Amino acid sequence: MLQDYDHPVATAIEKKTLLHAHPFALPTSISAGHRHLVRGTTTSTEGDEGDQHVHYYSGVSSYEDGHEHPFRGWTGPPIPLANGGHTHEIVGQTSYTDCHSHPYRGQTGRNT
Numbered sequence: 001m002l003q004d005y006d007h008p009v010a011t012a013i014e015k016k017t018l019l020h021a022h023p024f025a026l027p028t029s030i031s032a033g034h035r036h037l038v039r040g041t042t043t044s045t046e047g048d049e050g051d052q053h054v055h056y057y058s059g060v061s062s063y064e065d066g067h068e069h070p071f072r073g074w075t076g077p078p079i080p081l082a083n084g085g086h087t088h089e090i091v092g093q094t095s096y097t098d099c100h101s102h103p104y105r106g107q108t109g110r111n112t
Helices: 009-014
Strands: 025-026 037-041 056-058 069-074 076-078 086-093 103-107
Touching: 025 103, 037 056, 069 086
Parallel strands: none
Antiparallel strands: 025 037, 056 069, 076 086, 086 103
């Protein structure tokens, strides 16, 4: 039985804090008359809804109005879900491209 072992792997399994990641797909605000979609999957990390872990994310927005915007950042801490699991808040701003940038805000999908 796992609880009989004092080993980091056994402890992680017992606490269900194995590596996980989160998908995300968020529309940006409208700037310069258009918006983009920022989407991807966060990096994997150990953690659950009972701790303060965060995830790094990065990518390139959808191609709109003749250009795209790189983006990157760190999620907020876990937000527990009523049915188990958790999400994270994502708040950021794309890079400055074509004389403008786009703020975005939302939540990741449930941990996978």
